[in-house]
Amino acid sequence: MTKILAVDDSASMRQMVSFTLQGAGYEVVEACDGQDAFNKAKLGGVDLVLSDVNMPVMDGITLIKNLRTLPNYKFTPILMLTTESAADKKSEGKAAGATGWIVKPFNPDQLLNTIKKVLG
Amino acid sequence: MSIDLSQFHQVFFEESFEGLQVMESSLLELDCENVDSETINSIFRAAHSIKGSSSTFGFAEVAEFTHVLETLLDQVREGTRQLLPDHVDLLLQSVDCLRGMLTALQAQETVDTAQSSVLIQAFNDILEGRQPVTQSASTPDGTGSEQSVADASHSAEASDAHLDAAADTETITWHIRFVPDINLLRTGNEPLRMFRELAELGELEVQVDAGKVPDLALLHPEECHLIWDMHLTTIRPQSDIEEIFEWVVDDSDISISATAGVFSGGPAAIPETSVSDPVATSPVESAEATPATPLPAASTAGAGKAAKPQASKPAASAGSGKGSESTSIRVAIEKIDNLVNLVGELVITQSMLGQLGSEFDVSKLQKLQEGLAQLEHNTRELQESVMRIRMLPISFTFSRFPRMVRDLSKQLGKKIELKLLGEQTELDKTVMEKIGDPLVHLVRNALDHGLETPKDRRAAGKPETGTITLNAFHQGGNIIIEIIDDGKGLNREKILAKARNNGVIGENEVLSDEQIQELIFQPGFSTAEQVTDVSGRGVGMDVVRRNIQELNGSIEVKSIEGEGSTFTIRLPLTLAILDGQLIDVGRQTFIIPLVSIVESLQPDMSLINHVAGGCDVFRLRDEYIPIIKLWEIFGVEPRTNNLAESLLVVVEVGNAKVALVVDDLLGQQQVVIKSMETNYKKVDGISGATILGDGTVSLILDITDLIHMAGVHQQSKNGLKLVASKTRAA
Numbered sequence: 057m058t059k060i061l062a063v064d065d066s067a068s069m070r071q072m073v074s075f076t077l078q079g080a081g082y083e084v085v086e087a088c089d090g091q092d093a094f095n096k097a098k099l100g101g102v103d104l105v106l107s108d109v110n111m112p113v114m115d116g117i118t119l120i121k122n123l124r125t126l127p128n129y130k131f132t133p134i135l136m137l138t139t140e141s142a143a144d145k146k147s148e149g150k151a152a153g154a155t156g157w158i159v160k161p162f163n164p165d166q167l168l169n170t171i172k173k174v175l176g
Numbered sequence: 177m178s179i180d181l182s183q184f185h186q187v188f189f190e191e192s193f194e195g196l197q198v199m200e201s202s203l204l205e206l207d208c209e210n211v212d213s214e215t216i217n218s219i220f221r222a223a224h225s226i227k228g229s230s231s232t233f234g235f236a237e238v239a240e241f242t243h244v245l246e247t248l249l250d251q252v253r254e255g256t257r258q259l260l261p262d263h264v265d266l267l268l269q270s271v272d273c274l275r276g277m278l279t280a281l282q283a284q285e286t287v288d289t290a291q292s293s294v295l296i297q298a299f300n301d302i303l304e305g306r307q308p309v310t311q312s313a314s315t316p317d318g319t320g321s322e323q324s325v326a327d328a329s330h331s332a333e334a335s336d337a338h339l340d341a342a343a344d345t346e347t348i349t350w351h352i353r354f355v356p357d358i359n360l361l362r363t364g365n366e367p368l369r370m371f372r373e374l375a376e377l378g379e380l381e382v383q384v385d386a387g388k389v390p391d392l393a394l395l396h397p398e399e400c401h402l403i404w405d406m407h408l409t410t411i412r413p414q415s416d417i418e419e420i421f422e423w424v425v426d427d428s429d430i431s432i433s434a435t436a437g438v439f440s441g442g443p444a445a446i447p448e449t450s451v452s453d454p455v456a457t458s459p460v461e462s463a464e465a466t467p468a469t470p471l472p473a474a475s476t477a478g479a480g481k482a483a484k485p486q487a488s489k490p491a492a493s494a495g496s497g498k499g500s501e502s503t504s505i506r507v508a509i510e511k512i513d514n515l516v517n518l519v520g521e522l523v524i525t526q527s528m529l530g531q532l533g534s535e536f537d538v539s540k541l542q543k544l545q546e547g548l549a550q551l552e553h554n555t556r557e558l559q560e561s562v563m564r565i566r567m568l569p570i571s572f573t574f575s576r577f578p579r580m581v582r583d584l585s586k587q588l589g590k591k592i593e594l595k596l597l598g599e600q601t602e603l604d605k606t607v608m609e610k611i612g613d614p615l616v617h618l619v620r621n622a623l624d625h626g627l628e629t630p631k632d633r634r635a636a637g638k639p640e641t642g643t644i645t646l647n648a649f650h651q652g653g654n655i656i657i658e659i660i661d662d663g664k665g666l667n668r669e670k671i672l673a674k675a676r677n678n679g680v681i682g683e684n685e686v687l688s689d690e691q692i693q694e695l696i697f698q699p700g701f702s703t704a705e706q707v708t709d710v711s712g713r714g715v716g717m718d719v720v721r722r723n724i725q726e727l728n729g730s731i732e733v734k735s736i737e738g739e740g741s742t743f744t745i746r747l748p749l750t751l752a753i754l755d756g757q758l759i760d761v762g763r764q765t766f767i768i769p770l771v772s773i774v775e776s777l778q779p780d781m782s783l784i785n786h787v788a789g790g791c792d793v794f795r796l797r798d799e800y801i802p803i804i805k806l807w808e809i810f811g812v813e814p815r816t817n818n819l820a821e822s823l824l825v826v827v828e829v830g831n832a833k834v835a836l837v838v839d840d841l842l843g844q845q846q847v848v849i850k851s852m853e854t855n856y857k858k859v860d861g862i863s864g865a866t867i868l869g870d871g872t873v874s875l876i877l878d879i880t881d882l883i884h885m886a887g888v889h890q891q892s893k894n895g896l897k898l899v900a901s902k903t904r905a906a
Binding site for chain 1: 179181183184185187188190191218220221224225227228229231232233239361362363364365366368369372373398422423426427
């Protein structure tokens, strides 16, 4: 099963993303901040990372930078969940190695469409 | 697929209230002169999170409001704006306003946006005042930046107007040249994905230009040196094509242009094959393409399966989501783990005893006793553990005070430092909810009446800043909460004068300091010279005491004039367990809450008088106390109806004392309270029942009820009047 790592410090967003993805048949691993995500990513088997940007402990940009240093995550798609007002975060994220972004607010259908496209 | 987002609302509300709490406490910590970056970051994050999730879950009012908050906070965080005390005030007001909005939304009421619009305007004024052009442009509707990115990617060849007109009607063949950034693959962007998406828009032909690929020896396999030329015949607008390249447009070189007429390079190949073609021409490229694993075919089947078990979830959580906060409790995972662990041990003990029972003979008595001791141990630990689940740190209640003290100290023009001690002390959730208001009352009183103005403090030789300390700790089976101020203390003379005025005490009566301090808990007793906005209206200390007594707790005050006052609240850790005194009346065993017992004694018949109206009174030192015969009230046959052979238990509720006549005093023990109402019906004079060690049911006396039933309505005033008249007579 395709495994997606969903990273967000907001429990409600995490629940919404997980529920949506699981409903579409993906396996979801949740993480509540960048550090948590990095630790879970290291366990391997993740096909796509979906990460919030503003988080305590380790933010999303740092997470992406760190993930790209891991051999297993050189080409793994990593999508940022970002708000429309944070345009500069998009370029910062791209520079860190993000594949792309999904703009908040998004609804479950938008999320699934984007993910389907990325995963092919 | 449609998903009911309301199932996530409860979590959203919980985390948003938590976020507001973080914002509030962090704002109170902020020093405008020297803004701590971690503190401002956590405030920003909280606002940002609320904005993100509120917009996702469709609470536009909240999202719009938090957006302006976030903008200001971001500027402070980035160091482009100096934080002013006014900003902190405004932010704190916003926290209150948001809390109100979220509460209304949670209760599914309509949200009043009057206050939030005023605040939004205030934020916009601040934001526009300093950075008028760039910030204000994107602030009000929040769509500015997104729009500009899209605009920038428009190619110059064709005008927007032309495209819009063409969008729905014309079939256009587009020429797309895609020169990717050399690091394209390192960001996880897969060209194949884009071709696949393009192919979905219409007929696509792709040609790869491998001219830039270096010699094999020099080639770095992670780099992308290929260039693609594509022709796409579609009726879809250019923006759809641009959207596919949205994530790579900034780094890569992409040109999109409309070619005249139908593409002349012969009939277009079948999209699928043309997509895989360009990749196949470059062996290196195809090897690199593998990391993007296609979705396995099985996942579609999996989707159906996975959806099923969750289908029941929305209904369940939507139902629970309607309840207010207090119906659910968050429990630390260690507590649950501990509980599971204990149940495990209980199961082991049970199976050990079971085995022992099946092959028992007297030689195994020792083992049986050991086993039973183990069972007792397990049970007690399990009981404590279960109780602990309902326990929350008192910081939940304490956390409201920093804000309150800040606001009130401004309002009253006093300098106040608030110290919170023992915040991690745990307390039953229900007790916690009910103690909140009395605590607020006491802290307000301390601020308003207790602490002096800076001027008065200086005159009294004290530091200008007054201190209020809230301290919580466990003592025995109780939690003690102290409210300590270093203010002027209770004014003996004022209290006495007031009491004489009200007729609570006689003209020449002499009272000890302790008795005088007790007077402030009398109904209608306020010595505040003027009723202020802050306190001294309506609710008095008598209500505070009554509320605390309803929780089986007590409150007392110790005050030294000129040095300050200490209010001490003693509360049971939980409402489910009670420290009880077992007593016998006839052949019945009753339980008196230990907290209400003043003393027990053998009556001296010479001190008992019969008062007109049928009530016996007992003279205890210089007080007359009504005697209540429990056997009469409950219709029990007593061992004796000679008072001289009975015992008196003096109990106190509010300021009323009565003496209960009992046949025997038994032990004291903790009892688990079982409700009478849920198991039988409300019985006058009885607050609940419990099961004793020998299996018999014992009733717990409701002292307040008993006092009413015995016709001792006079409560405190007359009680004290009796004292007064006696003293005068003596």
